[in-house]
Amino acid sequence: MRHEVRFSGFGGQGIILSAVILGRAAALYDNRYAVQTQVYGPEARGGASMSQVIIDDEPILFPKVKKPNLFVIMSQEGFEKYGKTASPDATMLIDSGLVHDRPECICIEIPATREAKTQLGRDIVANIIMLGSLVAATGVVSAQALEQAILASVPKGTEELNLKAMRLGFALAVPEA
Amino acid sequence: MRDDWLRADRLPHIYCAGCGNGTIMNCVLEAVDQLGWNMDETVFVSGIGCSSRAPGYIRTDSLHTTHGRALAFATGVKMANPSLHVLVFTGDGDLSAIGGNHFIHACRRNIDLTVVCMNNYIYGMTGGQGSPTTPIGKTSTTTPYGAAEMPFDLAELAVAAGANYVARWTSYHVTELTKAVVAGIQTPGFSFIEVRCQCPTSYGRRNKYRQPGDFITYLRESAVLKDRWDRSSAGEELPSEKFLIGEFVRRSRPAMGVPDEA
Amino acid sequence: MQGNVACAEGALAAGCTFFAGYPITPSTEVAEHMAAKLPKRKGCFIQMEDEIASMAAIIGAAWTGVRAMTATSGPGFSLMMENIGYAVMSETPCVLINVQRGGPSTGQPTMAAQGDMMQVRFGSHGDFSIIALAPSTVQECFELTAKAFNLADQFRCPVFLMADEVIGHMRERITIPDSVQIVRPKPLQEGMLPFAPEDDLIPGFAAFGTGRKIPVTGLTHNEKGYPDSTNPARHESLVRRLVDKIETVRHSIADYEIVNEEAEYVFVCYGSPVRTVQEVVQRAKTPGTGYLHLRMIWPFPEQLLSRFPNVKAFIVPELNLGMISREVERHVCVPVISAGKIGGELHAPDELVAIVEQLRSGGCP
The missing domain is CATH 3.40.50.970 (Thiamin diphosphate (ThDP)-binding fold, Pyr/PP domains)
Structure with missing residues (x-):
């Protein structure tokens, strides 16, 4: 099954890293195929940043996302630029504190940045919370693969913080679990 | 022997009668010979222009490169193999016009190169156009009414940009020049030796120094020993028709491409 | 990675x-x-x-x-x-x-x-x-x-x-081998001049510092490396050799992939557009299509274009307004459709399928 996942937010939120981690989880730890691409402008911080991952059981030929079925949107500008046109059958996770609009597709509201600040004291890990929620809500990669990919991708010394963020993401997506 | 350093089968050279470049080449070869350099561990590098033809007459590995880029090529040679001796011949146009950016950055990096610039105030090979060192008021084919732009002082430029050794002499001062090349080679880091020299054909002809002897007289009489001037001038400005000669700096700032002491 | x-x-x-x-x-x-x-x-x-x-x-x-x-x-x-x-x-x-x-x-x-x-x-x-x-x-x-x-x-x-x-x-999984094949330049033989070619038109190489005293110049030069820039015959033989040492082997060093030699509509592609072509030909199995994927573009191996006996048209999707399509055009008698695209995005598979369908129905894209 081919998944096309699009991440968008503002520069500095770790939008590209999120896609890299998800792709790594699929390709290296779930042993499937993944291609990660991105769109970026001249801004290093701010602006609308977007990155995408395709995950498939077969080799991926055309490497660009055609019609994303999964969205992770972390800013209002990102929503307007890259989320608004989501098809009705798509699933979108939004950082509910940062995105004011709501899509017409299935929408899962995750207050990632707020929870990152209040529960973990570091808003920098909001993207990892979103990744945790994405995986818990959709199963796009396995939870074990996500954990391994996070550990392989984050700076040394921040592993525990990031794993906490991931687990918080799991819990926020599936509150009853 | 110094003659061993020359490719006999390439002579005669292309330099005009009375040109200063041959004298400078001689001084440089005398210096490397005095230091006992091994020809097989020595690379001469140059760009384009009269000065840059010099390596082609020397019996070592050599790179005669593109206009202005000699220092960038030499940087590659030296950084890839610091055990090689790398010496660069260049001219005023090659070094400070088209190659100006490479010049200041090579000084800044302080790469262990020795650079000898034959400054004849003019583009000789292309027939006598003005260069960044053509003095104000002097005539060339592209400054027929006299040069209007301020010239560079190449030695001061090298000092400001960070070179570890900087000296200036003229083609008249052969003993001092040879000693300066030796001192430059012995100083780790970037060594820059500017040599003001005569070009009777392209510069002298248009500026009343048609005879090489007249040109050398002009160089000798315009040159003021830097040490003496520093002691006696009391901060006074050097008259614009004069220039300083001598050692400008000898220091030991951090350098790149210096061979490991084995 | x-x-x-x-x-x-x-x-x-x-x-x-x-x-x-x-x-x-x-x-x-x-x-x-x-x-x-x-x-x-x-x-x-x-x-x-x-x-x-x-x-x-x-x-x-x-x-x-x-x-x-x-x-x-x-x-x-x-x-x-x-x-x-x-x-x-x-x-x-x-x-x-x-x-x-x-x-x-x-x-x-x-x-x-x-x-x-x-x-x-x-x-x-x-x-x-x-x-x-x-x-x-x-x-x-x-x-x-x-x-x-x-x-x-x-x-x-x-x-x-x-x-x-x-x-x-782009990030994809790659496999890095334990070692890769390494072919260094053939050495400059004793007694050979530094720019004297061997039978393959290529001179042997000696590095600086190895005693061969090689004068290197950008001027037209003789086999010793000495400048000789006003001799027309010297220039011609040198420059022809520099061209011929590469062009004469262009078919033997060609690096390519051909899919479906029987195709009527043949894509000629290189770089990232290859991915779109593969999607169209291999995944979507668009009827009658095949492709020549060039990993080496220059020197251009034009003989490969004759490997498609049934070809009715070549289609060259590239991220420019038609560069390699011109090269293809020089070598074939069938129509060459330049599917150049600029702006920064890849061709979508549908765009290429549309070109094939238009050709099949007798139209000219």
């Missing part, structure tokens, strides 16, 4: 120990990776003052016998043209990576293009020939960069990896 990083890893695997470069989007990750890795391998990374100097430095380094590389994109590539010509004339082995972006001028720094395909072939002044490769996967970024060093050493010329922003910034 990212395409640009895979290029750097390919270079390191091939034994590259010298990198000179200047930061430019979208190629900078190549330099950054080399800056991190080379000092730990006793190699040299140097950030030069511009791309002119970068190209000069790798040529200087190459003459000491090391494997040397630079990486750039459009505007920097333009600055390198002068010394690319010098590398050709002086027969200096070196590797350049060009992660192509939209031009002309500063254009689209962060968007993909293949607009330098003619510049790489003809951009420096004078007559010459070069070798240019184009990766379509991250795996090929690794493999073709490593291969570029062997070709550069074997043919003593600059070899180009013409990547593009899509491939350069």
Whole structure:
């Protein structure tokens, strides 16, 4: 099954890293195929940043996302630029504190940045919370693969913080679990 | 022997009668010979222009490169193999016009190169156009009414940009020049030796120094020993028709491409 | 792994120990990776003052016998043209990576293009020939960069990896082998002049510092390396040899993939558009289609175009307004459809299918 996942937010939120981690989880730890691409402008911080991952059981030929079925949107500008046109059958996770609009597709509201600040004291890990929620809500990669990919991708010394963020993401997506 | 350093089968050279470049080449070869350099561990590098033809007459590995880029090529040679001796011949146009950016950055990096610039105030090979060192008021084919732009002082430029050794002499001062090349080679880091020299054909002809002897007289009489001037001038400005000669700096700032002491 | 990083890893695997470069989007990750890795391998990374100097430095380094590389994109590539010509004339082995972006001028720094395909072939002044490769996967970024060093050493010329922003910034899983094949230049035999060719038209190589006292110049030169620039016969024989040493082997060194020789509609593709073509031909199985995927674009192996006996039209999807399509057109009698696309995005599979359908129904796209 081919998944096309699009991440968008503002520069500095770790939008590209999120896609890299998800792709790594699929390709290296779930042993499937993944291609990660991105769109970026001249801004290093701010602006609308977007990155995408395709995950498939077969080799991926055309490497660009055609019609994303999964969205992770972390800013209002990102929503307007890259989320608004989501098809009705798509699933979108939004950082509910940062995105004011709501899509017409299935929408899962995750207050990632707020929870990152209040529960973990570091808003920098909001993207990892979103990744945790994405995986818990959709199963796009396995939870074990996500954990391994996070550990392989984050700076040394921040592993525990990031794993906490991931687990918080799991819990926020599936509150009853 | 110094003659061993020359490719006999390439002579005669292309330099005009009375040109200063041959004298400078001689001084440089005398210096490397005095230091006992091994020809097989020595690379001469140059760009384009009269000065840059010099390596082609020397019996070592050599790179005669593109206009202005000699220092960038030499940087590659030296950084890839610091055990090689790398010496660069260049001219005023090659070094400070088209190659100006490479010049200041090579000084800044302080790469262990020795650079000898034959400054004849003019583009000789292309027939006598003005260069960044053509003095104000002097005539060339592209400054027929006299040069209007301020010239560079190449030695001061090298000092400001960070070179570890900087000296200036003229083609008249052969003993001092040879000693300066030796001192430059012995100083780790970037060594820059500017040599003001005569070009009777392209510069002298248009500026009343048609005879090489007249040109050398002009160089000798315009040159003021830097040490003496520093002691006696009391901060006074050097008259614009004069220039300083001598050692400008000898220091030991951090350098790149210096061979490991084995 | 990212395409640009895979290029750097390919270079390191091939034994590259010298990198000179200047930061430019979208190629900078190549330099950054080399800056991190080379000092730990006793190699040299140097950030030069511009791309002119970068190209000069790798040529200087190459003459000491090391494997040397630079990486750039459009505007920097333009600055390198002068010394690319010098590398050709002086027969200096070196590797350049060009992660192509939209031009002309500063254009689209962060968007993909293949607009330098003619510049790489003809951009420096004078007559010459070069070798240019184009990766379509991250795996090929690794493999073709490593291969570029062997070709550069074997043919003593600059070899180009013409990547593009899509491939350069794309991340895919790659497999890095324990070692890669390494072919160094054949040595300059005792008694041979440094620029005297052997039967393959290529002279043997001796590094600086090995006692051969080689005078290297960008001027037209004789076999000793001495300038001889006003002798018409000398110039003609030298420049013809520099071209012929590459062009005469263009079919034997060709690197390509052919799918469905029976096809009526044949895509000729290279670089990231290969992925779209594969989707159309292999995944969607669009009837009657096949493709020629060129991993080596220059020298152009035109005989491969005759491998399709039933071809009714060649379609050349490329991220420019039709560069390699012109080259294809020179060699065939059937229609050649230039499917050039600029702006920074890949052709969508549907766009290529539409061209095939239009052709099939007798229309002219």
